[in-house]
Amino acid sequence: MKNIEGDNMTELTKKKYIYIPWSEKREDFIKQYGEIKGDEETIAKKWNELENSTLLFLYLIATYL
Amino acid sequence: MTKSPEELFGERCQRLIDVRNLKEPDYTPFYLLAEEWSVYYHGKYNVGEVHYDYTKCGEIAEHLVRTIPQDAWGGPQYIWPGPVLDAIGSNTYKIPGRDLDPKLQQQFPQDKEYMTPEEYPEFIDDPFAFLVEKGIPRRHSALEKSPRKEIAFAKGALAFNEWWTYVGSLVVKIIQEYGIPPVVQGLCASSPLGVIEDHLRTFPGICLDIKRYPEEVKAACDALVPVLVKLSEFVYEKPTPFPYIFIPLHIGQFLRPKDFEEIYWPSFKKLAETLIKDGYTPHYYAEAKWTPYIEFLAELPKGSVWIFEDVDFEKVDKICDNLCFGGTLTTDLLRYGTKEKVISEAKAQMEKFGPRGGFVLTANKDLMDPNDAKYENVVALAKFINEEYRR
Amino acid sequence: MVDKISELMSDLEEKEVLEEVRKEIEKGTDPIKILDSLKEGMLLIGELWKKGEYFVPEVIMGAEISRQIMELLKPELESSSTKVPVKGSIVIGTVRGDIHNIGKNLAIALIQAAGYGVVDLGVDVPPKVFVEKVKEIKPDVVGLSGLLTLAIESMKETIEGFKEAGLRDQLKIIIGGPFLTKNYCEYVGADAFTHSATEGIEKIRGWIGE
Numbered sequence: 001m002k003n004i005e006g007d008n009m010t011e012l013t014k015k016k017y018i019y020i021p022w023s024e025k026r027e028d029f030i031k032q033y034g035e036i037k038g039d040e041e042t043i044a045k046k047w048n049e050l051e052n053s054t055l056l057f058l059y060l061i062a063t064y065l
Numbered sequence: 066m067t068k069s070p071e072e073l074f075g076e077r078c079q080r081l082i083d084v085r086n087l088k089e090p091d092y093t094p095f096y097l098l099a100e101e102w103s104v105y106y107h108g109k110y111n112v113g114e115v116h117y118d119y120t121k122c123g124e125i126a127e128h129l130v131r132t133i134p135q136d137a138w139g140g141p142q143y144i145w146p147g148p149v150l151d152a153i154g155s156n157t158y159k160i161p162g163r164d165l166d167p168k169l170q171q172q173f174p175q176d177k178e179y180m181t182p183e184e185y186p187e188f189i190d191d192p193f194a195f196l197v198e199k200g201i202p203r204r205h206s207a208l209e210k211s212p213r214k215e216i217a218f219a220k221g222a223l224a225f226n227e228w229w230t231y232v233g234s235l236v237v238k239i240i241q242e243y244g245i246p247p248v249v250q251g252l253c254a255s256s257p258l259g260v261i262e263d264h265l266r267t268f269p270g271i272c273l274d275i276k277r278y279p280e281e282v283k284a285a286c287d288a289l290v291p292v293l294v295k296l297s298e299f300v301y302e303k304p305t306p307f308p309y310i311f312i313p314l315h316i317g318q319f320l321r322p323k324d325f326e327e328i329y330w331p332s333f334k335k336l337a338e339t340l341i342k343d344g345y346t347p348h349y350y351a352e353a354k355w356t357p358y359i360e361f362l363a364e365l366p367k368g369s370v371w372i373f374e375d376v377d378f379e380k381v382d383k384i385c386d387n388l389c390f391g392g393t394l395t396t397d398l399l400r401y402g403t404k405e406k407v408i409s410e411a412k413a414q415m416e417k418f419g420p421r422g423g424f425v426l427t428a429n430k431d432l433m434d435p436n437d438a439k440y441e442n443v444v445a446l447a448k449f450i451n452e453e454y455r456r
Numbered sequence: 457m458v459d460k461i462s463e464l465m466s467d468l469e470e471k472e473v474l475e476e477v478r479k480e481i482e483k484g485t486d487p488i489k490i491l492d493s494l495k496e497g498m499l500l501i502g503e504l505w506k507k508g509e510y511f512v513p514e515v516i517m518g519a520e521i522s523r524q525i526m527e528l529l530k531p532e533l534e535s536s537s538t539k540v541p542v543k544g545s546i547v548i549g550t551v552r553g554d555i556h557n558i559g560k561n562l563a564i565a566l567i568q569a570a571g572y573g574v575v576d577l578g579v580d581v582p583p584k585v586f587v588e589k590v591k592e593i594k595p596d597v598v599g600l601s602g603l604l605t606l607a608i609e610s611m612k613e614t615i616e617g618f619k620e621a622g623l624r625d626q627l628k629i630i631i632g633g634p635f636l637t638k639n640y641c642e643y644v645g646a647d648a649f650t651h652s653a654t655e656g657i658e659k660i661r662g663w664i665g666e
Binding site: 049050053054055056057058059060061062063064065 | 145150153155157158193196197200201204205208221222225226229230252254260264292293295296299300
């Protein structure tokens with residue numbers, strides 16, 4: 001995925017606005033929603049996808065919905 | 066010998082990149098942004114059912130592209146899924162099956178102001194913070210207070226993730242099996258003024274603001290540009306001129322030219338210039354009447370696509386050699402014309418504007434209602450283009 | 457007759473015109489006379505809209521000023537013994553399924569300024585509500601408004617409803633919406649269509665008279 005590090009809006013979103021636990025507390029998330037199965041690369045890819053779609057979701061509900 | 070989906074896909078993408086670059090393509094691209102219209106055309110489901118079970122989009126999409134082959138299609142994003150909106154307690158859109166008769170299309174009533182004029186300074190200072198910290202809880206009732214908002218956001222984000230993954234897989238399926246790319250991938254809510262109008266102040270509200278606080282409104286628009294650049298580009302892995310970025314326009318076309326120039330245009334132009342410079346293509350849907358503003362559009366750099374509902378196309382052709390335009394097929398023609406008339410008009414339009422390079426053959430509206438276009442007219446047109454005109 | 461109030465109004469001088477209205481009320485000026493100035497101001501705005509000097513935001517500003525003046529005048533009009541004269545009556549509403557009202561509301565502001573009586577049924581109005589109202593007040597004109605194409609079938613159904621109730625011949629029906637064409641107008645069975653309130657008023661003037 002595109003490198004979104006060091007970008008103001010994204011950093012702000014991840015630090016301040018994503019209240020869900022899976023940005024930082026992945027163990028809690030896994031307890032609640034279940035494990036994402038697969039090798040390390042697959043898991044990393046899935047977390048990345050989820051994080052990106054969550055960011056998109058936030059941007060959309062802020063500006064479009 | 067029929068071509069493979071892969072070959073067709075390659076040709077179609079090239080066509081749509083060529084017109085964006087104002088280079089005459091092998092054939093004039095033909096596409097219709099068939100939204101809810103495709104649901105009625107398919108005939109099996111109500112629109113409301115699709116809002117609550119978006120997996121129905123698959124068979125609706127396949128029916129559309131199979132019977133109306135075109136160079137690109139609109140994607141399933143004509144719905145905002147009910148479960149996503151319900152999870153966050155969102156009432157900004159009225160959706161069939163929940164707020165409206167399930168046979169109708171979703172509507173955006175703008176019946177409430179979500180920002181007061183007194184808040185302009187705060188918005189100007191940090192528009193993203195304002196949109197997230199104040200706009201979101203005001204517009205989506207389940208995101209107002211903790212602890213409900215954390216749970217509601219998580220639910221909504223997971224539901225959205227499922228939907229977004231589905232959209233991706235359906236787009237890939239249509240590419241792999243039919244060789245048809247999506248017209249748009251990026252989503253931009255509107256022009257800067259359009260976003261403030263649609264989602265914070267309402268149409269009457271922003272009209273009064275323009276009269277009462279013109280400097281604040283302009284400053285608010287200018288401040289919003291980086292946020293909209295980010296929104297538009299976010300869905301792409303890397304810069305690409307195609308698929309395009311969808312940008313519906315709702316307010317500029319109602320302003321008198323003086324206000325258009327001073328308040329609306331600077332931030333609009335900045336957003337367009339940035340997106341184009343970054344390697345993308347803004348694809349504008351310009352509703353209502355745009356003839357008074359054609360001279361402004363001529364200022365934009367090469368690389369935008371404009372679908373007009375109502376404009377003097379000859380004037381656009383003459384003055385704007387910097388943009389690609391479409392919208393010459395009116396819903397009046399598509400709904401009430403005979404098949405023969407639709408075909409002959411389309412042919413005349415392609416012959417007239419095709420050579421300029423920057424021209425796409427499409428309707429002047431996103432097709433939402435059965436009365437926007439008669440099915441048999443559209444089928445006949447697609448057949449003519451694919452089987453006769455392009456031979 | 458153009459006077460200070462109507463001129464300030466057509467110049468969209470919000471604070472100044474409200475101040476002027478307050479002054480006139482304090483002086484004891486007949487509220488009907490002030491109302492006439494308001495209407496004149498609104499008509500001037502309509503003319504500027506028609507000429508292409510004013511666009512929709514200016515008309516919305518005018519309607520907002522009008523609303524504020526009416527608020528100031530309301531207590532005066534209520535206590536005044538003179539009844540506000542209206543000529544003709546029009547029933548207007550956005551048809552079933554469509555929830556948009558801005559165009560309709562601007563049209564009503566101009567139609568009222570022109571001196572016609574208007575009954576506004578709101579938005580998403582089912583055909584039978586139109587029919588019942590028409591039976592009740594026997595208007596001269598019915599205006600059916602819609603922003604989206606989905607309004608077409610509702611417009612058709614509403615007009616069918618008038619026919620079934622034996623009311624169609626007593627009415628002039630005008631449909632308003634940005635996508636309308638002669639074809640759509642014929643399809644639904646209306647007498648006229650319009651994209652703008654100023655055009656619509658011309659039609660209404662033709663039917664009801666000055």
